[in-house]
Amino acid sequence: MGWMADETGLEKGPANYVPLTPLSTLRRAVSIYGPELAVVYGTHRKTYVEYAERITRLASALAARGVAPGDVVATLIPNLPAQAEAHFGVPACGAVLNTINTRLDVDTVAYILGHGGAKVVLADTQFIDLAEQAIAAQDGPAPILIEVPDEQAGFPATGRHLTYEDMLAGADPAFEWIMPDDEWESIALNYTSGTTGRPKGVVYHHRGAYLNAMGQILSWRMVLRPRYLTIVPLFHCNGWCHTWMMPMLGGRIICCRDITAPAIFSAIADEGATHFGGAPIVLNMLVNAPESERRAFDHTVEVFTAGAPPAPATLARIEPMGFNVTQVYGLTETYGPATECTWGPHWDDLQGDDRAAIKARQGVAMPIYDHITVMDDQMRQTPMDGETTGEIMMRGNGVMKGYYKNPEATAEAFKGGYFHSGDIAVQHPDSFVQITDRAKDVIISGGENISSVEVEGVLMGHPDVMLCAVVAKPDEKWGEVPCAFVELKPGAMGDAAALIAFARERLAGFKTPKQVVFGELPKTSTGKIQKFELRGKAKAL
């Protein structure tokens, strides 16, 4: 407790204490990087001055519609300029941004609107029906619906609602932003994907948004003026805080409506994208893209992948194409990435499987964390032997405020002073964490734990396999046995027996899948495979 003998006059004041918030970083960027491009999307090209003016107009328009500090404003928008603007414009009127996953069903969106209590919803024309239906179905007072058309993508306004551009045109460009008085004030509300039960509303604060953004700059080795391609949806952990990060560096956001190989290659070749984040499925998309969809470029693109380890085969093919892949790991509860597989020069010479084995680790705590480690069920540190499993536990300024209107779930998640991730992992002797499974994805066969991730890693090495997921299938004798669901590469024929034999050569018998099912895998909007659905299918087989 470093309080000196006499601290008279050393209290906080306006000159030396300013609440941490992404808003102040944008204000600074306008004065430094004003004439430089901040956001691009096809013909939409806005400088920092223009971006900030649009944000000011958005804040003014929301306030004029009765949005008060602490109120919720929801969005149903792909990774477009309006969605980026909402990340600043909503907090700039003191409100809390609730980006909703555009791929959810009406019932879930209605639940989120009712639970969050949104006063205004900004919805892309493609999702305007979803918004209308959800509003009709929700509990509580209906929010005002503002439509965000996207003419260049073939989504002109329906004419049924005030449009976003008309709203901005009528707003006050001199509106004074409402800055937080306390950095603990809420800035965003993100509902978990909710694979079971109702989604929980994860609340972020201004301090966390600021620190997560700043810390990731360090981890991601970003210097001034990066060009960030938005692949991770901005409705997923606020796009890992990247819209909040860009003003700190005078960076540019390259918006991307649909995630396709041609869209990504053209963002790199034409717009000079330097960084993006995405699930391994995006990496697969790139390595499997036909020559006609590819574009040449001569810089290295830094790619951050999460959701599953990048498969050795994918890594071996994508790195020579000009991408440097780093795995990160986190949850909605941690504003996106909390750990990163920080590369060391001592690994530079590793190739092939050895290189992939390192890159398969989820890694170490990002700079703003106080402590991320693996603990047993008594919250004791597990041995760092690369074998003993436990749960990943996190403590630090990258952890959410808690779950909205759910103090019980918050208390449960923070039991013992750590956030309980629910992910099962080992810790290597160098402290790097490696997930063996989600707690609920572990397969228990004859009393033995089977890591579904391990079995999937083996199957991904087979040349016919594009993507796969292994889940538990109930079994009378063993309790559970592994069952594999496989998506094949174009042109490959599914041969279950051959795949099982391939796995058996590389795995213990009890870990080898007993059954293989071919077909497209169900995925969330972020490319995560929805295992709970596959578990249902496996049960019915």
Next chain:
Amino acid sequence: MGWMADETGLEKGPANYVPLTPLSTLRRAVSIYGPELAVVYGTHRKTYVEYAERITRLASALAARGVAPGDVVATLIPNLPAQAEAHFGVPACGAVLNTINTRLDVDTVAYILGHGGAKVVLADTQFIDLAEQAIAAQDGPAPILIEVPDEQAGFPATGRHLTYEDMLAGADPAFEWIMPDDEWESIALNYTSGTTGRPKGVVYHHRGAYLNAMGQILSWRMVLRPRYLTIVPLFHCNGWCHTWMMPMLGGRIICCRDITAPAIFSAIADEGATHFGGAPIVLNMLVNAPESERRAFDHTVEVFTAGAPPAPATLARIEPMGFNVTQVYGLTETYGPATECTWGPHWDDLQGDDRAAIKARQGVAMPIYDHITVMDDQMRQTPMDGETTGEIMMRGNGVMKGYYKNPEATAEAFKGGYFHSGDIAVQHPDSFVQITDRAKDVIISGGENISSVEVEGVLMGHPDVMLCAVVAKPDEKWGEVPCAFVELKPGAMGDAAALIAFARERLAGFKTPKQVVFGELPKTSTGKIQKFELRGKAKAL
């Protein structure tokens, strides 16, 4: 005020709120970069694991000697490993680090020890007499004196005191660090250089040390594993927070006892130094170094210079040598740099004087600042026209807590919610700030303000001039006239008339120095010219 309708359960807790402090970054670095070198100084080469162990021992040893949280521990040490260790070891026992300038006189050191109330002093053998005499002369209880010998530099222990290494050897390597409960707790006490009157004790807090370190990483375009050469004394604004910055990046500190051209070139060539900060005098030293003192290297070294703009002639010579020079500006009150002349790609083609003219600006606010600008004496924003002068004003998390035991001076410095820098500047249309003078350095001649910096810039362009300073000389007719003090390059002959003529060709008549005096200039330990001494000399001329 972003407080949501129901914030039950969303309060701060140990899982999601950890006070910002450099201490946690070192703990994290040990687990990630443990076996990598953290500090090197000749044969002293310590990994992060070893560095942290020595720091733990230091904290334990101090606590064992009665140093309690909030107490002050002083140092009189050059840029050596023990000084770096004190930056963590002193706070790790809850205490406040008071690094004292080793070039101060006995009387001033005695004043600082008495005013700060140090319980322990760590003093390098070269300065042990100074420490002993100051302790003998100071008010209040005498601190315990620990001697830090430096045998490799020819300073073996005197035998009169317990040595630093013996103290560490007897300490507890399992001592538990005392972490701050509140990020506003004090971490360091730095006395201003005090060109007039007694020095003031500037207090830093853990939050500011953390944020300044993190923000400078962004400005300085540092990525993982930099190698930072310590030229700026660690007793000057804690070396601009660089010991606190390194663990965030797994960086290495290269210690340097004496600042000479051969020492700098060998740190670059042999130790791979990538970054350093230093006054323009250090740049002069490098460009004027004879061939025999230079070493070849093949990377670009990032150099941050402060205290005065780098002269065009210096820039033109140093950049082709492999150094990229960026000017930064700050004060003891701002933990070192607060602004930086952030380079833009639109200036890449500028050469010669045009390039130097941009690099002569002090620049824009570093990322953690809320607002840095120029205001008139009514605290109104001055026009950004590159001509109207005003005072640089600063608001943000990079500003000190205040002056120790001096609430009046603190209140005065923070009047109106901004820190008043005392520096006079113009602001260019792109918002970049450029200092025209320290308020007290402005020369007022016949009612016209003359910027001493402008006149110095012109004189520095003369091939004979190594260094110069222009001050006011009292004059019956004009009130004041400019008087130049010039340090010549080796071999150059002083020709006052020629220099005056050179200046007259480039300056208005009233700005041209009326007198030129040749000789070595008096400097502070950080290379700043002590103008108050020169003003005295000018008066006596």
